[in-house]
Amino acid sequence: MKNSLNLIHQIQTNHHLLASSLKLLKDYLSGANFLASRLQQPSIVKAAVPPPGKGSRVRVWKSDPSVKTIGIRELFLINTDIKSGPVDPWFETVSTAKPIAPDANGDFLLDFDNTPSQAPNESDNHTRFDVVHTFSTVRYTYDLLLGDLEYLDGNPPQLTRPWGNKRLQIFPHAGEDANAYYSREEGALKFFFTKRKDGTPIFLCRSLDVVAHEAGHSFLDILQPQWRSDGQTGGFHEAFGDLCSLFVLISM
Known part of the structure; x- marks a missing residue:
């Protein structure tokens, strides 16, 4: 009997978790038409003259340096106040x-x-570009998601940062490891580098989809801070990160 009750309780728990997950996914996807229309708006520009209003133009990889035919994209981050660093109120x-x-x-x-990349001592030119690219991709991912929340709710979202009342730190060159991750405890997004067989480095921060994916993890932690340890919610976290990468790549 005890085992049966435990099984029933587990089924009910899984049902409630699935229902809440589907509701969140439905709410998010209901903004897809809005997102698709917003992707046509001038958040991406190539003009030599900056658009009017507060914001900054930046350059990011459209995919990553290995896709040479795609190259670099110029973005305009709208309604942002980015200071030297770069740093803004969030990052x-x-x-x-x-x-x-x-x-x-x-x-x-x-x-x-075109200087060949060397790890861990990158050229100043590459390091500076990596810093701006990584910051800008995280900022851009958040802008897309915050815009969707405002569309769904009708008001600018009021969000609590699970990593505390401080900026989320972005480490483009966190060290050598075949990894990239978001950590609430560290209050950080960290991107590492790994090496090919010939010793040349692969910097994960230069991959647009990797940066957007990890930014998605941090954003979902804001929306659902209790979804951290369970295997099922971990799977949803990965799916959400992949969706963030997909939307950002499509917008490019």
């Missing part, structure tokens, strides 16, 4: 590079030269 970068200051227009338009 700050942690790097060996000196803080990167915006130009006279408030933009961070850096170039990525």
